[in-house]
Amino acid sequence: MPDHDLAALSDLPQDEPVKAMAGERAILLIRTGDDVTALTHECPHLGLPLSKGVVRDGTLICAFHHACFDARTGAQTQPPGHGDLQRFAVAIRDGRVIVDVPDDAPAHPMPDRARGTSDARRFVVAGGGAAAMAAAAELRERGFDGVIEMVSPDGPPLDRTMLSKAVLAGAKAVGDLALHPTPADLDIATIAGRVIAVGDGTVTLEGGGTRAFDALLLAPGGTPRRLDVPGAELPGVYVLRSGEDAAAIAAAAEGAETAIVVGGGFIGMEAALSLTKRGLSVTLATRNALPLAGIVGPDVARAILAEHVEAGVSHLAETEAVAFRADGDGVAVDWKDGGTARADLILTAVGVTPGTDGIDGIDTGDDGGVRVGPGMGVPGRPGVHVAGDSAAAPTPFGTARIEHWRVAQQHGRRAARAMLGQAGDADDIPFFWTALARQYRYLGHAEEWDRIDIDGDPSGPFLARYVKGGTVVAALTAGRDAELAEMHLAMARAGGPVPA
Ligand SMILES: Cc1cc2nc3c(=O)[nH]c(=O)nc-3n(C[C@H](O)[C@H](O)[C@H](O)COP(=O)(O)OP(=O)(O)OC[C@H]3O[C@@H](n4cnc5c(N)ncnc54)[C@H](O)[C@@H]3O)c2cc1C
Ligand code: FES
Structure with missing residues (x-):
């Protein structure tokens, strides 16, 4: 009925x-x-x-x-x-x-997607991650039925955000993380490889071969940095970016008793907790006294660290790894202050270099990223676009290179519209989440602030507003999600910061 x-x-x-x-x-x-x-x-x-x-x-x-x-x-x-x-x-x-409510009504009908070959243009998408897949889906949804070729060294596109959470905690396997729609659903030709150079209307692939394009999207994400110290590439010293990286760490964690995570960014913090949930005794080593303080401010950073310690993570503050050495089945690390430690596995989570770094024919900034316009286009390079973690793009909060999932998908959609010749806009509001001992959600973008107004206690439900020049340029919450969602819509209406 x-x-x-x-x-x-x-x-x-x-x-x-x-x-x-x-x-x-x-x-x-x-x-x-x-x-x-x-x-x-x-x-x-x-x-x-x-x-x-x-x-x-x-x-x-x-x-x-x-x-x-x-x-x-x-x-x-x-x-x-x-x-x-x-x-x-x-x-x-x-x-x-x-x-x-018909019994057979699908929960999430897919928007109509173009199929056919009436458009003679060829689009190349370099990358198989968040930005690339969002661009491909948007191109098809906007009626582009010509050739799309996706060049990526990875296997099927996956939800990378789960790697440091469910996969490291042992709750999911990498194979459970496929993104939908898949390239096959979108009639996209996938080419296993890596773009190493961009010329006029062609890209060159590693190992030889070129692909011609009418419009190009470079969405190569980021390459995890290795510490520039002896032994940083030893077996047993891991980085985390790809499904393969996560599967290797998860396999090493089977039967392991101890782990050291070097780096107090979001990935290091998430990984430390996940490995602890898996039953390992984990030490988190950070350069700063208070990890994440530069992003969330000292009060919230203190609450996050206390939650980690309560969950069983040991924190080694104000330290740096200066060498790694093989030690039986594990790895020993030498700290800057002269101390040493040993663990069955070590994860170094010390940031990424944009994937555009080292691609010939593209001008990059000092950090390896590429500054783009509102439609993600590279100035002076008609038809060439960059999206995702490699792009320094305009936002309502200034131009920024933001390394987060939803932002990468927004970039991909914007780039797709520009590839089709539609006007670019830069009014997307940035947002990200991180799953630590609690879910933290962050809106807007603040590299600096005049003050932080915290409503509530950071160790309980709270909403922090980052205020600059009398306006709220960012906000962070744990436990007051509806209020943050409401602020998001207010920022979208205002086209950026809202009055403090
Ligand atoms: C472990 C982990 C957890 C995360 N958790 C969160 C989270 O909780 N919340 C959040 O907001 N963000 C999170 N992020 C960040 C988020 O995943 C990234 O911001 C997002 O994936 C960036 O999308 P992208 O398309 O730019 O790059 P990616 O998703 O990394 O995709 C890049 C693709 O390009 C390929 N590639 C690289 N070089 C080349 C080349 N030269 N030619 C062709 N292809 C190439 C790569 O192999 C890959 O397939 C997390 C990231 C990681 C690694
Ligand atoms: S469940 Fe993630 S946006 Fe709704």
Whole structure:
């Protein structure tokens, strides 16, 4: 029976996403005036409940990683993830909300994607990660049915964000992380290889061979840095970027008892916790006294570190590894102050070099990244675009090279529009999340601030606002997700920072 009586209209609050059950199936109801829209309740990104989200001005935002949807049609308008929300027919009868829920309606119908060969242009996408896949999907959704070739040294595109979390914790295997849609779903030819040079209308691949393009997207992500010290490449000293890296660390962790993580950025912090959850005794060695303080500020950084210590991670502050040596089945590390330590495995998580560094024919900045315009185009190089971790791109908070998943997907979508000749815009609001002892979510972008206003105690639910020049340029929360989602929509309306 497809018709389900889900609620009394008078019980539904205005512009708030509400969960209702149609038999076994959860439905999201949104009342606007006396109209009700009924949509899929699970977000297409990770399937989490959209009833925790926020609706403002016709946009529904998922509270977890800030995917956005048209609240009337269910169409996805902002990443992460791909897929619209199914919209179900609604009738209001005698003040009751009656929703037609066909048994076979897919939860996340895919937007129409072009198929055919009518467009003679050839597009090359270098990379098989977040930015590349978002660009490819956007090209097809915008009707491009010509040739797209994806050049990447990796296997199938995967959700890289899970590597330091579920994979290192032993909860998921690398094979469980495939991104959807896949290149095959999008009629994309995949070429195993690496772009090493960009010329006029052609790229050169490592080992020889060229591919011609009418438009090119370079989305090579980042290459994890190795410490420039003796023994940094010894077996047993790992870096973490690819599925292969994560599988190797997970295999080494089987039967291991101790690990040392060198580096107090987000990946090092996540990895230290995940290996601890797996039962290893983990030491986190950081150059600073307070890891992450330069990004989140000292108060929140202190709370995060305390959570790590409480979870069992030992912290070695203000230290640097100066050499690694093979030591039986493990590795010994020499610290700058003269001390040494030994572990069954060592992970060095000390940042990445943009993948564009070393690609011939492209001007890079000092850090190896490429400064691009609003449509991710490289100035002076018609048809050449850079997206993702390698791109220093304009944002409403200034030009920045931001190394986060949702931003890379936003870049990919912007680049795709520009490759099709559509106008570029740079009004996407940056956002990222990190899964530490709690889920932390960060909005906007602040490399410096005049002050941090923290509402709540950082060791409990809190919302921190990073204020510069009288405006909020960034915000961070743990536990107050709906408020952060609301601020996101306010920043989107304002086109950037909001009044403090
Ligand atoms: C372990 C880990 C955990 C993370 N967790 C989070 C998180 O929780 N939240 C968050 O917001 N962000 C997270 N990130 C960051 C996020 O994954 C990146 O910002 C995002 O993947 C960048 O997308 P990208 O497309 O630029 O690069 P990538 O996803 O790295 O893709 C780059 C692709 O290009 C390929 N490639 C490299 N060089 C070449 C070349 N010369 N030619 C062709 N192909 C090439 C690579 O092999 C790869 O397939 C995490 C990153 C890692 C490594
Ligand atoms: S689950 Fe909705 S954005 Fe991730």
